[in-house]
Amino acid sequence: MTASNAASDLSPAPSSDGSTPAVGIRGITKRFGDVVAVDAIDLSIHDGEFFALLGPSGCGKTTTLRMIAGLDFPTEGSLTIFGQEVGTLPPNKRPVNTVFQNYALFPHMNVLENVGFGLKMQKVNKTEIVRRSSEALELVQMGAMASRQPNQLSGGQQQRVALARALVNRPKVLLLDEPLGALDLKLRQEMQTELKSLQRELGITFVFVTHDQEEALTMSDRIGIMKDGNLLQVGSPEEIYEAPANRFVADFIGQTNLLEGTVESSDTVCLANGARLSVRSTEPVGSAVAVSLRPERALLHDRDDVPDGRSSLDGVVQTVTYLGNAVVYRIALDWMTLDVRAENRPSMKRYSVTDEISVSWLPQAVAVVAQ
C-alpha cells in the first residue's frame, strides 16, 4: 500500500468527543410482519474500531447492518451515528457507505464512473470527482482499471472497486455485508489482511457482517455474536473464544467439546457420568451447565499416566484423523465422545484406534457455559 497521502485524505474528520460511539444502538427491534428479525438489541460500536457482526444466516446481522445504512428502518429503538439520531433518516442523508454482498456495481458505468457516483450525487465538481476517484482506486490498487466496465473484472477486482466506491465518500462508518463471500479461499485470506490494514491506515470505523467465524476472529477488534435476532455476546476475539457467554457461542466460535453437568459449588461441576471436575464457575449452584473443552487444550496420555494437577477422563481412541499439521483423535468415553487435537510435532506420541488412554487438561483451560 503506497497511497498514504490518499489515505489521510480519505479519513473522516475526528469526532469532537472521543467517547461518543460511532454507532449507538439502543433497544433496536425490527419486525417484518410477524417475524422479529432483530429483537431489542443494545450495542455501541467505538470510533475507529473494526467490528464484526457474526452469526448463522437468519440471525438478524444483515438486518442490523441495513438499519445502520438506512436501507431498513427500525420498528422500535434508537440508532445514533456519532451522536446524531438517524433512526428513520433515508440512506442518502447518512454519513455511512456500504459495500454490498454482490458488490452491486452499476453495469452501465465504467469503474471510474462507478467510484465517482457518490461524489456526483453530492454535487462535487468534475475535476475533483476524477481526482478523488482516481485516488480511491489507487488505494485499492485498481488505478489501472479505471476505464474498464464492471463485467470485465474478476470477482476480486469488483470487490476492490466496490470498496473504493464506498471509501471515496469519506464515510464516518463503512458497512460491509459479507463482502468476501463470493471469493475463493486464497483470495479471501489475502483480502482479509488487506481490509484490516486498510482500516488501520484510514482509521474509519468498519462494521462487517459475516457468518464465517474464522474471518471474524482474524479481522475484528471486537465481535458481536447474534442468534435469532438477539445479541448473545460482544467482546474481543480473545474474550469470546476464552470465555464464551453460553453454549451456542462456545460451539459457534471455533470447535469445542461440551461436557454436560451440574454446578455443585463455585469450583466443582458434577458431570453427567457422575465424575467431579474442579473448575471455577459463576453459575448458580444446581444449574445445568456445559464444560467447554477445546480440542487443542486437551492432551492424551497412557491410561493412569496423567501428571498431577490435571483433570482427566478415561476413554478409548475411536478414530484418528491425520491433518498434516495436526492429528485429531476422536475419543469414546462411556457416555459421550470428545475430539482432541494434537499438534504434529516429532516428539508427540501417536496413538491408534482402540488404544486405551486418558484425556487431560488444566483446570483453567476449560470454561463453564450456561445452557
Added chain:
Amino acid sequence: MSSPTSPVLPRGKTRIGLTMNAWLVYVFFYAPILLLVVFSFSNDRNVGRWGGFTLDWYRAFGENEEIQQSLSASLRVALISTVVSVVLGTMAALALERFSFRGKKVFDGLLYLPIIIPDVTMAVMMLLFFSQLFDALDAWFGLGLSKGFTSIVLSHVAFSISFVSVVVRARLAGMNDQLEQAAFDLYASRWQAFRHITLPLIAPGIIGGALLAMTLSLDDVVITQFVSGPGSTTLPVYVFSLIRRGVTPLINAVSVVMLAASITLVALSLLADRAKSSPQPTPSKETDNA
C-alpha cells in the same frame, strides 16, 4: 450446422423431408409478401394481373388527399398513444415490480386483460364506453363531443399499456434491485436513483415497448373502426374501406408502405432489446487479482 453440441445430422429421406418442410414454411410465409410487393408495381387496374412495371400507384398514393389525411391521422394517433402508454405502462411495471400494495395481484391480472381478450370484444367495449361517456358529458355539461381522434387515441392507449408494461417488467425483473439501494447509499435521492440507475438500465425495455406500441397502433383496424368517427380515419381503416369499394393496385402500394414501416419498427424494437441485454453481470469466479 456443425456446432459441437448438435447431434448427427439427419440423412437420406428424413433430411429431404425436413428440407422440403422448411422451404414450404418459407414459401407460405413470404410468397404473399413478395406477390404484394411485385404487384404494387404492376401497370394494370386489375390487382392480380401483371401489366408491366410502373410507379403510378405510388404516385397516386402520394397524390391522394384522403390517403394523406388518414396517414397523417395514423401517425399522430400512433405517436400520442405511444408516448402516453409508455409513461403509464412503465409506471405500472415499476409499481408491480418494486412495491407491494393491496390489490396488487388483481391489478396485475387486469393489466393483462387487453392482451388476452379478442379485438372485437375490446372494440365493442370501447364503442359502448365512448357512446355512454359522450352522451353523459353532453347531458351534464352540454359538450357536443363525438367519436373521433380523441377516442381513437384513448383506445389505443388502453391496449398499448399492457404490452409496454409486460416488456418493461421483463427488463426490470432482470435487474438487481441492490443497484438502486447502492445508489441510495451513495447519496442519490429516489428520483436521482431512478434517473441515473434504473432508467438507463431499463431503457432498452422501454424503447422496445414503445416500438411495439407504435406498431400495434399503426396496424390496428378493428378497434379503430369501431371508435372512429366521420373525418377521422386511420390508414389501415381507410385501406379496409377501399377494398369494399373495389380493389385497385393502389391498395398494394399502400400496403407495401405500411409493411415497410411495420418491419422497420419491429426490427428496431428487436435491436433495442438486444442492446445491453445483460443488465447485471454475475461476478465471475476469481482467477487473478490486481
